[in-house]
Amino acid sequence: xxxxxxxxxxxxxxxxxxxxxxxxxxxxxxxxxxxxxxxxxxxxxxxxxxxxxxxxxxxxxxxxxxxxxxxxxxxxxxxxxxxxxxxxxxxxxxxxxxxxxxxxxxxxxxxxxxxxxxxxxxxxxxxxxxxxxxxxxxxxxxxxxxxxxxxxxxxxxxxxxxxxxxxxxxxxxxxxxxxxxxxxxxxxxxxxxxxxxxxxxxxxxxxxxxxxxxxxxxxxxxxxxxxxxxxxxxxxxxxxxxxxxxxxxxxxxxxxxxxxxxxxxx
Numbered sequence: 531x532x533x534x535x536x537x538x539x540x541x542x543x544x545x546x547x548x549x550x551x552x553x554x555x556x557x558x559x560x561x562x563x564x565x566x567x568x569x570x571x572x573x574x575x576x577x578x579x580x581x582x583x584x585x586x587x588x589x590x591x592x593x594x595x596x597x598x599x600x601x602x603x604x605x606x607x608x609x610x611x612x613x614x615x616x617x618x619x620x621x622x623x624x625x626x627x628x629x630x631x632x633x634x635x636x637x638x639x640x641x642x643x644x645x646x647x648x649x650x651x652x653x654x655x656x657x658x659x660x661x662x663x664x665x666x667x668x669x670x671x672x673x674x675x676x677x678x679x680x681x682x683x684x685x686x687x688x689x690x691x692x693x694x695x696x697x698x699x700x701x702x703x704x705x706x707x708x709x710x711x712x713x714x715x716x717x718x719x720x721x722x723x724x725x726x727x728x729x730x731x732x733x734x735x736x737x738x739x740x741x742x743x744x745x746x747x748x749x750x751x752x753x754x755x756x757x758x759x760x761x762x763x764x765x766x767x768x769x770x771x772x773x774x775x776x777x778x779x780x781x782x783x784x785x786x787x788x789x790x791x792x793x794x795x796x
Contacts, residue, residue, distance in 0.1 A: 544569055544570045544571060544648060545638075545646065545648060546648075546673070546676055546677045547635070547648070547649040547650070547651070547670075547673045547674045547677060548562075548565065548648070548649070548650045548651070548674060548677035548678075548679065549620070549650075549651050549652075549653065549657070549671075549674035549675075549677065549678050549679070550562055550565075550650070550651070550652045550653075550679045550681060551652070551653050551654075551655065551656055551657055551660075551678070551679070551680055551681070552654070552680060552681030552682070552683070553654060553681075553683045553729055553778075554654045554729065554731075554778050555684075555728055555729030555730045555731040555732065555778075556681040556682070556683055556684065556729045556730060557681060557729075557730055558618075558652040558653075558654075558681055559618060559652060561679070561681060562616050562618075562650050562652055563576065563616070565614075565650060566613070566614040566616070566648075566650070569614075569648075571612060571613050571614055571647075571648060574610070574611050574612045574613030574614070574647075575609060575610050575611060575613040575614075576613055576614050576616060577606065577609050577610045577613065577614070577615050577616065578616040578618065579592055579593075579615075579616070579617055579618065580618045580619065581617055581618060581619050581620055581621070581622035581623045582618070582619040582622045586624045589623065589624065589627060590624070590626075590627065591605070592605065592606065593605060593606045593627055593630070593631075594606070594627075594630065604630075604634070606647070607647065610647040611647065612646065612647060613647055613648070614647060614648045614649075614650055615647050615648070615649050615650070616650050616651075616652075617649065617650070617651040617652070618651075618652050619652065619653060619654065620651035620652065620653055620666060620670075621653055621655060621660060621663070621665045621666055622665070623666070625665075625667060628666065628667045628670050629667065631649060631670065632667065632669050632670055632673075635649075635673065649674075651674060656680075657671070657675070657678055657680075683726070683729055684726040684729045684730060684733060685725050685726050685727075688722045691718070691721050691722050691733070692713065692718050692721075692722075694730070694733060695713050695718065695721060695733070695737055696712065696713060698733070698734055698737040698738075699711070699712065699713065699737060699741060699750070702737070702738065702741050707745065708745040708746040709741045709745065710741060710744045710745075710747050710748060710749045710750050711748060711749065712748070712749040712750070713749055713750050714749045714750060714751040714752065716751060716752040717740070717749075717750050717751055717752045717754065717755055719752075720752050720755055720759055720760055721733070721736070721755070721759065724758075724759045727778070728778065728782065728785055732785055735785065735789070736755065736756060736759060737750075739756065739789065740754040740755050740756075741754075756789075758785075
C-alpha cells in the first residue's frame, strides 16, 4: 500500500502519528486497518474508537480508565501495549483527551514512559478544514502532518472501478447463491461514468442489487444496473468533478429513494 507520494505505508515511520483524510465512504477505515496489519506493530493489538459515535464519558473510560488519576498507567496503554490506537473521526475527540495524548507523546519523546503505541486517526474533513474549525488541537495536527494520507474520492479514481466491482462480485459469490462471475463491458462503462457521491458504500450497494437482478446469469449487464446509474452513464445527467457538489445526506436520500422506487416497481 502506497501513499500518493509513492512512499509505502507499511514501511513508514512507525512511531509517528498518522492522519488519513477523505470523503465518507472512501475506505479510510480499511486503509487504517491495513496500515496496522502490514506494519511493524502487526503482532500487537489494534484498538479502535469511533469518536463520533462514542460518548465523551465512554471515550474517557476507554482511554484513561474509570478511576484514572495523574501519574497512573492509562487504560489504553494496558490494552494496546505496543500496538496501534485507531481514532475514527478524530475531530470529535474531546480536547481534554487530545491534550492527554499530546502529553503522553511528549513523555515518550523524553524517554519518561514505556509502552509506546502508535496513534492513527481518520477524518472525513480535509486537513485544511480541520485547521479551520479548530476542534483538533494545533499541536496534534502538526504531529500528524508528516504522515498525512489523502484518500481520493471514487469519482477521482474511476480506473479502479472495474477491479473494485469484480472484487465485490467475488465476495458475494463466495457467500453462495447464483451470483454472476463478472461484469459486462457496457456495465463497467456505465459504472465508470457515474459520479458516486456515496463513494464505496454506494458502489457496494449498486453491485449487490445488480447481482441480485442478474442471479443465474454469467455476468452483470447494463440492464441489471439501477436506472440512476444507467441514465447518468448515457449522458443524461452531470457526473464527475464537473457535477454540482452533493452532500452525503443528499446522496443517501437519493440512493434510498431510487432503491425504494425499484422495489415498489418490482
